[in-house]
Amino acid sequence: MIAETVCSAVAAAGLGIAAVSAYRKRFLSAARIAAYSLVPLGLVMTGIVEWIADTAFSPTAWAGFVVLGAAWALFATTRAVERRRGGTRKERKAAARSAQPGAVAPGASAPSLGQAPSRPTASSPRATSGAEDFSDIEAILKKHGI
Template identity: 40%
Template sequence: MLTSTVCVALSAAGLAIALLTAYRRRFRRATMIAAAALLPVGLYMTGLVSLAGTVVRAVADWAVDLVFKPSVWAGFAVLALSVVLYVLARVAGRRKAVPEAKPGRAVAPGAGAPALAQGKKPVPKAAKTDPDLAEFGEIEEILKRRGI
């Protein structure tokens, strides 16, 4: 009951301000004020004001539990452990054995030892499988020669 009264009073005050603004021939500004003034009544009528109150009470209850319940702290410890395990799994997955290059000779990414031993230029895998992407391998090679 009190919530509806406050929302209607806020909307009425905003509409009064919009009328005064329109009286001064600032119609664009008056329209914007009227639009903002109708928000409290609209929020009340849709039930979003009571929903916001429920959310605020739920957050407050959670904050109290955070301070006074050890099980909440244990839950945070479990969440932290899961994040650490996930990060470790990602780091371990990225570590691969990288073939060592001979000094003074650059190794192209994806080039195997047989291609280097025979002195052939390695062909990108996409160029082997898709003829439309063969020109991208050439472009990539030109960019590598230019140091880009």
């Protein structure tokens, strides 16, 4: 009952402000204010305000809102995890089936799939000594006057 009274008072005040705006020759503004002020009156007449007031003071309705919030949080969490993993389980399985078993990268070209050049291992002697490694750095530092 109080909500209906407040909405009706807001509508009456808005229509009064619209009348003052129209008197000042601001017809577009007056029409817009009148439209906004008629919304609460229409909500009261349709019974939506009463339904909202009953819902606002109902513990069952609030429990329902909590359940809806929990469902939304679960949807958001699962979507975030799905994005982090790279798609749904079905998409990941399809990607795993399409990948070549021996390829380094699934989309690699034929020349890159060849034998990798041999790298020196830790047990093999180095081709360069420690002094030669620093000679390049010394040359750069000399070039810059350091």
